[in-house]
Amino acid sequence: MNQTLKKITDNKIIAILRRLNEKDIYKIVDALVEGDIQVIEITADTENILPIIENLKKKYATQLTIGVGTVLHPDRIASFIQAGASFILSPNVNEAVIQHTKKLGAISIPGAFTPSEIVCAYEYGADIVKVFPANRFGPSYIKDLQAPLPHIPLLPTGGIDETNIGQYLQMDCAGFGVSSGLHTNCMDPNSDQLKTITETAKKLVEQAQGVRRNA
Numbered sequence: 001m002n003q004t005l006k007k008i009t010d011n012k013i014i015a016i017l018r019r020l021n022e023k024d025i026y027k028i029v030d031a032l033v034e035g036d037i038q039v040i041e042i043t044a045d046t047e048n049i050l051p052i053i054e055n056l057k058k059k060y061a062t063q064l065t066i067g068v069g070t071v072l073h074p075d076r077i078a079s080f081i082q083a084g085a086s087f088i089l090s091p092n093v094n095e096a097v098i099q100h101t102k103k104l105g106a107i108s109i110p111g112a113f114t115p116s117e118i119v120c121a122y123e124y125g126a127d128i129v130k131v132f133p134a135n136r137f138g139p140s141y142i143k144d145l146q147a148p149l150p151h152i153p154l155l156p157t158g159g160i161d162e163t164n165i166g167q168y169l170q171m172d173c174a175g176f177g178v179s180s181g182l183h184t185n186c187m188d189p190n191s192d193q194l195k196t197i198t199e200t201a202k203k204l205v206e207q208a209q210g211v212r213r214n215a
Contacts (some may be wrong), residue, residue, distance in 0.1 A: 004086040004107045005127055007065045008039055008175050012208035014155070015040045015201070016069065016179035020187070022048050028184055029056060031194040033064060035201025041069040041089055041177065044076065050083045057084035067109070074100035081106050089130060089177075093117050098124045109155060115145060118152060128153040128174045135159025139167040146171060162203045169207060178204065 001009075008014065015037045017025055029040060042049060053066055067087035068080040074096045077088055087107035090097050094110065101108040102125045111130040112118045121129045131142060134156035142156050153174035160168060161181030168176060179185060182200055186193050 002107065002127075004065055008087070008107070008128070009153070011038045011205075012169075012173075012175045013037060013039065013201075013204050014067070014157075014175055014177045015182050015184060016043070016157075016177055017041065017046070017184050018043045018069075018179060019045055020184075022052055024187060024189060025052055026055070027189055027194060028186075028197060029060075029064070031189075031197040032182070032184070032201050033060065035198040036205040037182075037201045038063065039065045039067070039175075041067045043070040044068050044072075044080070045070055050079060053080070053083040053085055067107075071097055073097065077101055077106070078104060087127075091130075091132060093121045093124070095124045098126055111157070115149065118145065118149060118154070122152045128155050130155045130157050130177060132156075132177070133158035134168075139164070139171065142168065142171055142173065162200060162207070165204060165207055176208075 015032050017040060056064060056066060066085050067089055068085045069089040071088050071090050077100050081104050087109060088101040089109040091111040093112050098108045098110055107127045109128045109130050110121045110126050111132040112121045118129045129152055131154050135158045155175050155177055156168055156173060157177030160176050160178050183197050
């Protein structure tokens, strides 16, 4: 199995960092890593994203797997990968984005919602399909999707936190995208906020790894 894909499916939790400034990202990533998070997504609309990825890869090397999210066009994918990203996520199904990502040797995770969109994304070459927004119908919807599509790895994203992840973990998902559930959307975080991020990350990771051990 591809090492990036294995890292995602082994760790389950992808922490999402959306439109944060550079100094806040470094603080929040440090707090997430302290909480045992090993996979993060930085959205493509983040200012100075390329040096941010490069600096994080220098600091954490193989300890941290980095992806770029909200990728709507294939034109910047090569630069993201050259900077150190190893997976690309999108909120939609775009054949050009999926196939260019695969051509460059990275993991493709497009976003879809309906069965038709999910199958289409997988047939285009997606490694995992992000089901977004998952909180629209909740864990039962993921279970309904898996019944006819057990061969397609799914990544529920949206509204997942420590209060409901247990329900999602009952299903055999590839992983979970978590943003607000990890409190990563705070600007200029103080020490208490960073501590909360670390403590919440530990709880989510412990739940995910506990299910994996018992599988």
